[in-house]
Amino acid sequence: MKNLFKKVSLLLVVVMMVGFVTACGSTETGTNGGSTVAEDKGGWPNGPIEIVVPFNAGGDTDFHARTYAKYLEPILGQPVVVLNIAGANGSAGSIEVMDAEPNGQKALFFHDSMLMNKIVGVTDFAHEAFDVAATGIMDNSYILAVNADSPYETLDDLVQDAKNRPGEILYASSIGGYTYYVGTLLEQLTGIDLNIVDAGGGSDRNAALLAGKIDTNVNPYGVMKPYIDSGDFRVLAVFSEERSGLFPDVPTAKEQGYDIIAQRAYFLSFPKGTDPEIIAKMSDAMEQVAAMEEYKKDVETAYAVEPAFLNTEDTLKYLNNAMAEFEAAKDIINGQ
Amino acid sequence: MLESFIIGGQAVLNLQGILMMILGVVIGIVFGAIPGLSATMAIALFLPITYSMSPIMGITLLVALYIGGISGGLISAILTRIPGTPSSVATTFDGYPLTQKGQGAKALGVGIVFSFLGTIFSTIVLIFLAPQIAKVSVKFGAYEYFAVGIFSLSMISGLSGDSLVKGLFSGLVGCIFATVGMDPIASVERFTYGVIDLKSGFNILPALVGLFAISEILFAAEKAKFAKETEVIKVDIKNIKGFGFSWKEFFSQKFNFVYSSIIGTFIGILPGIGGGVSNVLAYTAVKNRSKYPEKFGTGIIDGVVASETANNASIGGALVPLLTLGIPGDTVTAMLLGGLTIHGISPGPLMFTQNVDIVYSIFITMIVGSILMLLIEFYGLRGFVALLKINKAYLLPAIFVFCTIGSIGLRNRMFDVWSIVLFGMLGYGFQKLDIPSSPFILGFIIGPMVEVNLRRGMMFSQGSFMPFVTSPIAAVFLAATVVSISFAAFKQYKKMKPAKASTTN
Numbered sequence: 001m002k003n004l005f006k007k008v009s010l011l012l013v014v015v016m017m018v019g020f021v022t023a024c025g026s027t028e029t030g031t032n033g034g035s036t037v038a039e040d041k042g043g044w045p046n047g048p049i050e051i052v053v054p055f056n057a058g059g060d061t062d063f064h065a066r067t068y069a070k071y072l073e074p075i076l077g078q079p080v081v082v083l084n085i086a087g088a089n090g091s092a093g094s095i096e097v098m099d100a101e102p103n104g105q106k107a108l109f110f111h112d113s114m115l116m117n118k119i120v121g122v123t124d125f126a127h128e129a130f131d132v133a134a135t136g137i138m139d140n141s142y143i144l145a146v147n148a149d150s151p152y153e154t155l156d157d158l159v160q161d162a163k164n165r166p167g168e169i170l171y172a173s174s175i176g177g178y179t180y181y182v183g184t185l186l187e188q189l190t191g192i193d194l195n196i197v198d199a200g201g202g203s204d205r206n207a208a209l210l211a212g213k214i215d216t217n218v219n220p221y222g223v224m225k226p227y228i229d230s231g232d233f234r235v236l237a238v239f240s241e242e243r244s245g246l247f248p249d250v251p252t253a254k255e256q257g258y259d260i261i262a263q264r265a266y267f268l269s270f271p272k273g274t275d276p277e278i279i280a281k282m283s284d285a286m287e288q289v290a291a292m293e294e295y296k297k298d299v300e301t302a303y304a305v306e307p308a309f310l311n312t313e314d315t316l317k318y319l320n321n322a323m324a325e326f327e328a329a330k331d332i333i334n335g336q
Numbered sequence: 337m338l339e340s341f342i343i344g345g346q347a348v349l350n351l352q353g354i355l356m357m358i359l360g361v362v363i364g365i366v367f368g369a370i371p372g373l374s375a376t377m378a379i380a381l382f383l384p385i386t387y388s389m390s391p392i393m394g395i396t397l398l399v400a401l402y403i404g405g406i407s408g409g410l411i412s413a414i415l416t417r418i419p420g421t422p423s424s425v426a427t428t429f430d431g432y433p434l435t436q437k438g439q440g441a442k443a444l445g446v447g448i449v450f451s452f453l454g455t456i457f458s459t460i461v462l463i464f465l466a467p468q469i470a471k472v473s474v475k476f477g478a479y480e481y482f483a484v485g486i487f488s489l490s491m492i493s494g495l496s497g498d499s500l501v502k503g504l505f506s507g508l509v510g511c512i513f514a515t516v517g518m519d520p521i522a523s524v525e526r527f528t529y530g531v532i533d534l535k536s537g538f539n540i541l542p543a544l545v546g547l548f549a550i551s552e553i554l555f556a557a558e559k560a561k562f563a564k565e566t567e568v569i570k571v572d573i574k575n576i577k578g579f580g581f582s583w584k585e586f587f588s589q590k591f592n593f594v595y596s597s598i599i600g601t602f603i604g605i606l607p608g609i610g611g612g613v614s615n616v617l618a619y620t621a622v623k624n625r626s627k628y629p630e631k632f633g634t635g636i637i638d639g640v641v642a643s644e645t646a647n648n649a650s651i652g653g654a655l656v657p658l659l660t661l662g663i664p665g666d667t668v669t670a671m672l673l674g675g676l677t678i679h680g681i682s683p684g685p686l687m688f689t690q691n692v693d694i695v696y697s698i699f700i701t702m703i704v705g706s707i708l709m710l711l712i713e714f715y716g717l718r719g720f721v722a723l724l725k726i727n728k729a730y731l732l733p734a735i736f737v738f739c740t741i742g743s744i745g746l747r748n749r750m751f752d753v754w755s756i757v758l759f760g761m762l763g764y765g766f767q768k769l770d771i772p773s774s775p776f777i778l779g780f781i782i783g784p785m786v787e788v789n790l791r792r793g794m795m796f797s798q799g800s801f802m803p804f805v806t807s808p809i810a811a812v813f814l815a816a817t818v819v820s821i822s823f824a825a826f827k828q829y830k831k832m833k834p835a836k837a838s839t840t841n
Binding site for chain 2: 056057058062066083084086088089091095122170175176195197198200204206207208210213222225226230232301302303
């Protein structure tokens, strides 16, 4: 009997330890003991809001969502919880929100890849399947960089060399990904033929560029920043409308005569059928966050991006435009 | 360097820092020890919490979790034959037979001490050689990784037990399961049958939990139903002295240790693979060069030493590319990278000059953290062994629950729970047919690495195979593969009658 007691208590200890651990882990998940389920929709938010990030913790999407969550919480007066549901390049998490109750308690934080997923056939839906609230931040820091040993000093040098040696310049990107599209745009605009190769994710491509295994690479500035600071990489152009305030020395592609704009909007959307009032409230709250000085500092230090907010209407306009653009380039994106 | 250590020490060797380390190591061990929960999961869970801490405290907690988590897996691997994490698969091979012989405490002691030494070895490599290694490792491209992958797959021969064919079959099934989902280059769907959950493929953790934990539970359930008496494992707690093994035994492992440490550190350095592969490779390598390979798997400490040294050595290895190049060596370091980025610190070439405090506090955390791990596991040793006294009828259902929690905690998806059931049945079937499960895991992890790098390499070379053999590094690994396979085939050939030999190829 005594023995059994020992066994059971030992087991209990194990269970409690794990309970403790998981409880620690879920303090972030937060239980909102005090909230009551209010019927009044005008009372939104009346419970914790879940923001689904369709990727694992630790990436750029996760960072932007969590930074928003941190500042939205005091504004909305409810816990704002980030839930990572990774899989199928963001589709798994998207579907989770698409199928959720449209009560404003569950939202999706995603970016242009949602549209790209439809173009390449990973999903059969894009932003039209959701009620889009607002764009929290626009990353327009896409730059083209080369190794410091490279002979190219300007974008033009690269294009001229590519004209002389068709199919020999190695441009790294993930097939069907956004930077792949940027590469094909450059090819189309200049009539050059690059050898677009897959060299893994952002940091893998940094290594490949460092070792001279690839000739050039397009990525957001933040991804390549350590190598730019150390002088290992040279930036030839930024694909934005205007020069960035954070790295003003880098000329835009446009001012070098190549009109290519690359950007990514991180937007928040609710399941279809959500009360427009909820959407308006969320958009307002996000606008307040985007204007905060602390917020600005967070995104600048982590990803070298300047805050940029688009309200519901502008976000829809942006997404529809982007979709039309991708649709037009569908065959190129799919490598046909 | 001394000055840098002082800077790092000031940052981390304070009350808060030490508390973080203790917390991290303890929680890491718990997560590692419980099948279904892993080091990766512990870090994923705590990563968001560290966002609100100072960068140094956050990273200290995460590194301590990493060390504890990788080591903790040995406890369940040795005592129940269920590896607590992917890093402890090979620990079960000799660890559990030792337990069956009544030497569970000794196996644990050996595992704990060599986990510690493995961590320390790789930390020393990290501190003194990281920038030099980074310069070499950056030379590894698609051709070289392809060759390393092929070489690693050839290790299946060492894991196959009596039948090479069965081992190859298991490895192949692993490779096939890994292809489910969107292909890694062009996102073309494979074997998804329109099921959205299948698009993201199977994750390694449910595969491991299913094959090793669920199948084990199914087996125990079957045995319990038909056995007249429940199997009782002798446990002798009173007579454990120190770590339960002698100095003589300790010194007999010195070459084994050095060998496994080097393999562990090297595998850790390579992006994409870490402790989950290194423990199996080190086990096979040590077995192959041993004077008594036939004794492996019957319960000798050599097997435990190889596996546990290598998996912990992979930690320091994985931190080499992370800190010097900003490239994560495995899933855990990928999350550490996220943790650093959040605080505006980008690991890369300037890390050692711009963030001396962070780099050296990581070094100090690894050293102090592994000492803490040694102490905590030493004092916990008797407690762990006492777990064996728990009737399996109580223990296994609890493990089942944890496996389920662990798999849903992975990506917050029910799909992963059904996956462990699927892999559990597969593992059960494998065991019934005497097919080893560990080649499956190797195929599952390495298969995609080989595929991706083959395809990338072909893109680079515009369709030519030549660079795969003309790259010196790749050529060396491919040659080693040929030697390794010929050796294994020859051994198998000797074992079989000449008449039957033709069927082995």
